[in-house]
Amino acid sequence: METILDAKGINKVFGTRRNSFHALHDIDIRVTEGEFVGVMGPSGAGKSTLLNVLSTIEAATSGEICIDGTSLTRLKEKQLTEFRRSKMGFIFQDYNLLDTLTVKENILLPLAFTGTSAGEINHKVNELAEMFGIHSI
DSSP states (O other): OEEEEEEEEEEEEEETTEEEEEEEEEEEEEEEOOOOOOOOTTTTTTTHHHHHTTSSSOOOSEEEEEETTTEEEGGGGGHHHHHHHHHOOOOTOOOOOOOOHHHHHHHHHHHHHOOOHHHHHHHHHHHHHHHTOOTTT
């Protein structure tokens, strides 16, 4: 199986030297293609921080994160933005959907900003809807 996510020695520290909190300490994680991973733990254990760091929403204090063979910790902000736009998708706990749009419109909206043709957008929307079992949208 191909490795999709490989993170090594991930640390995240909030605050300054005298008033700091070590939220993540030397976290290693590898996820391979087709694998489903659940992150569980008590409140305050660092679950959201870990997901935010792995998704580049927040920067790790130290460590190495590679997704699909690309080292994210070495990318500049503009490169990270392009990587997120072309390679990642986010589903937040509160969904962040636009309630004035249909499900289909919420799926296609991010694709419209990429310069993708209307035909390709329609194909991708149908493909994603089928994958997630919402193809009757």
